[in-house]
Amino acid sequence: MWPIYVFTAELLVVTLFIITDIFLPMRRISEVRVIIVGAGASGIAAATSLVEHGIDNIMILEAENRTGGRINTVPFGNGVVELGCQWVHGEEGNAVFSMASQYGLLMDSVINYDIEKMVFIGSSGNIVNRKTTEELYGILREISNSSKTDLVNYTGSLGEYFSHKYKQKLEGHPLSNSSLARAFLDWVHKGSNIEDAADSWYETSGHGQVEYQVCKGKQTWAWKSGYSTVLDLLKKRIPDPSNELPVESKTNFKAEVNKIRWNNLSGENKNKVAVECSDGSVHVADHVILTLSLGVLKKRGDFMFQPALPAQKLNAIKGLCIGNVDKILLKYPYRWWPDNFTVFSVLKTNETAACIGEKCWVHDIHVFEVVDNQPHVLSAWLSGSAARHMEQLPEEQLMQETIEFIREFMGKAFNVTVPSPEELLRSSWSSNPHFHGSYSFRCMETERLNVSAAQLAEPVINNNGISVLLFAGEATHSSYYSTVHGAIESGWREAKRLTEFYKMEMPCCSGAWCCQDWCLPLQGWDAVCGRLEPTWSEAWYGAPLSA
Numbered sequence: 394m395w396p397i398y399v400f401t402a403e404l405l406v407v408t409l410f411i412i413t414d415i416f417l418p419m420r421r422i423s424e425v426r427v428i429i430v431g432a433g434a435s436g437i438a439a440a441t442s443l444v445e446h447g448i449d450n451i452m453i454l455e456a457e458n459r460t461g462g463r464i465n466t467v468p469f470g471n472g473v474v475e476l477g478c479q480w481v482h483g484e485e486g487n488a489v490f491s492m493a494s495q496y497g498l499l500m501d502s503v504i505n506y507d508i509e510k511m512v513f514i515g516s517s518g519n520i521v522n523r524k525t526t527e528e529l530y531g532i533l534r535e536i537s538n539s540s541k542t543d544l545v546n547y548t549g550s551l552g553e554y555f556s557h558k559y560k561q562k563l564e565g566h567p568l569s570n571s572s573l574a575r576a577f578l579d580w581v582h583k584g585s586n587i588e589d590a591a592d593s594w595y596e597t598s599g600h601g602q603v604e605y606q607v608c609k610g611k612q613t614w615a616w617k618s619g620y621s622t623v624l625d626l627l628k629k630r631i632p633d634p635s636n637e638l639p640v641e642s643k644t645n646f647k648a649e650v651n652k653i654r655w656n657n658l659s660g661e662n663k664n665k666v667a668v669e670c671s672d673g674s675v676h677v678a679d680h681v682i683l684t685l686s687l688g689v690l691k692k693r694g695d696f697m698f699q700p701a702l703p704a705q706k707l708n709a710i711k712g713l714c715i716g717n718v719d720k721i722l723l724k725y726p727y728r729w730w731p732d733n734f735t736v737f738s739v740l741k742t743n744e745t746a747a748c749i750g751e752k753c754w755v756h757d758i759h760v761f762e763v764v765d766n767q768p769h770v771l772s773a774w775l776s777g778s779a780a781r782h783m784e785q786l787p788e789e790q791l792m793q794e795t796i797e798f799i800r801e802f803m804g805k806a807f808n809v810t811v812p813s814p815e816e817l818l819r820s821s822w823s824s825n826p827h828f829h830g831s832y833s834f835r836c837m838e839t840e841r842l843n844v845s846a847a848q849l850a851e852p853v854i855n856n857n858g859i860s861v862l863l864f865a866g867e868a869t870h871s872s873y874y875s876t877v878h879g880a881i882e883s884g885w886r887e888a889k890r891l892t893e894f895y896k897m898e899m900p901c902c903s904g905a906w907c908c909q910d911w912c913l914p915l916q917g918w919d920a921v922c923g924r925l926e927p928t929w930s931e932a933w934y935g936a937p938l939s940a
């Protein structure tokens with residue numbers, strides 16, 4: 394046992410470390426130009442872009458033991474499946490599509506939401522009449538198609554808009570008061586919650602829908618070898634592995650950042666940022682690019698930063714929204730569903746047939762879809778509270794309740810004996826502390842607080858006027874939020890901010906703004922000064938270094 398005075402001394406050291414940075418030099422284990430927090434799409438995009446433009450004194454700190462973040466391609470069944478992002482949405486202006494299509498890495502997904510390929514099953518296990526399906530689905534599609542124009546000046550929620558329009562369109566229709574019509578609206582509601590990652594479309598901003606820009610072209614491109622291929626493209630491992638950019642070697646895995654001190658550090662560190670990980674290691678840099686999900690910023694943004702983030706930044710974190718979408722993947726010994734359909738949905742056509750207690754979550758599964766390249770796998774999609782509940786279930790119970798539901802509805806509808814799945818896999822985006830949700834959206838709170846992605850993306854500047862904290866990640870993109878192409882563009886944006894910052898006027902080494910050492914002309918940029926001295930910031934803001 395330790396004597397009491399040793400224990401007291403330990404406590405004192407810990408306390409001192411928290412209130413001051415005088416121990417920083419003792420604990421420092423590394424110093425780099427730029428630290429990137431997070432090795433998801435935006436982090437890898439930022440890192441590769443910096444390295445390509447000559448800023449290679451960087452480090453990535455990643456809390457998980459893998460790269461990709463919400464890109465999570467995993468082995469399953471006879472190949473791979475996606476626990477996170479699934480498709481490349483659109484072509485025109487989509488950076489992912491541009492990179493991937495030139496090497497033929499994409500293919501048409503089997504999922505395209507063509508009504509011909511969809512089956513709707515009623516509460517009693519009956520297949521809903523095709524003519525009725527087409528009619529109601531058609532009405533809802535019409536509303537969706539006109540929503541972009543209608544919602545420009547709309548102040549209500551997406552749910553209010555849709556329900557009102559649907560009621561209007563169904564007026565005088567023989568189905569207007571039917572439970573089937575209500576069941577279809579409920580199905581579109583669940584679909585909208587998956588698209589926006591919202592708990593309810595009454596919390597989704599109607600006007601916010603206008604902010605999201607759809608890239609023209611096919612919306613469901615699938616990857617031939619999994620979404621993680623995009624990381625190889627960013628790292629330049631494709632097309633030629635020998636040209637791979639050294640980013641993996643600059644990544645510390647299992648490095649969970651829990652404290653960032655960004656202003657008023659003492660002595661020679663005065664313009665630097667100190668990043669502390671949960672293992673106690675401290676890393677010092679001139680700039681930190683944060684790619685944390687909005688979910689992590691919401692949970693930890695209040696106490697992760699010292700001093701606290703500016704009020705406008707905290708307001709943006711509060712006002713932008715993130716929700717949860719999950720998948721359950723089921724691998725069967727053989728395909729038991731009809732070959733000519735790809736999407737299966739159970740509609741709540743009997744509102745009085747109550748589900749029993751906790752098992753209700755399973756009735757909130759929006760769709761069961763077939764999976765590209767995996768003929769024996771079905772993927773169930775769900776969102777909101779049902780998804781959060783599902784994440785907490787013991788695996789055996791999850792398997793049992795899913796099997797029962799599928800047998801009760803799909804087994805009955807197709808008149809087949811549904812075998813038990815051989816494998817089950819689920820995502821847990823809400824309960825994983827490194828994500829706390831799946832993707833961001835614009836909610837009613839966004840409108841109330843009048844905040845924007847641009848405010849979230851705004852760099853935080855220290856007392857000496859230097860942008861020390863930079864923000865990337867899907868939620869910081871004004872029009873492509875919630876996507877991989879948005880995340881990648883945001884990483885490039887912040888890398889560019891830094892490369893521009895370090896760019897000196899040409900000719901670099903003979904002008905007034907001279908680097909002390911050397912200048913390095915780089916492809917695509919006029920020049921980037923190499924190995925700037927510690928006083929570089931004074932050179933930038935004050936007298937030239939050589940003066």
Ligand SMILES: Cc1cc2nc3c(=O)[nH]c(=O)nc-3n(C[C@H](O)[C@H](O)[C@H](O)COP(=O)(O)OP(=O)(O)OC[C@H]3O[C@@H](n4cnc5c(N)ncnc54)[C@H](O)[C@@H]3O)c2cc1C
Binds near residue numbers: 830
């Ligand atoms: C179920 C699902 C389906 C989706 N479908 C699509 C789709 O079809 N098409 C599409 O374009 N997009 C889709 N998306 C969205 C897309 O995956 C994301 O927008 C994108 O991957 C986000 O990348 P990012 O770099 O912004 O964030 P992330 O991928 O979240 O990267 C942030 C990284 O930071 C790390 N981190 C967190 N906390 C810490 C910490 N304290 N210290 C250090 N590291 C930390 C995380 O581990 C993570 O690796 C989907 C997402 C989900 C979840």
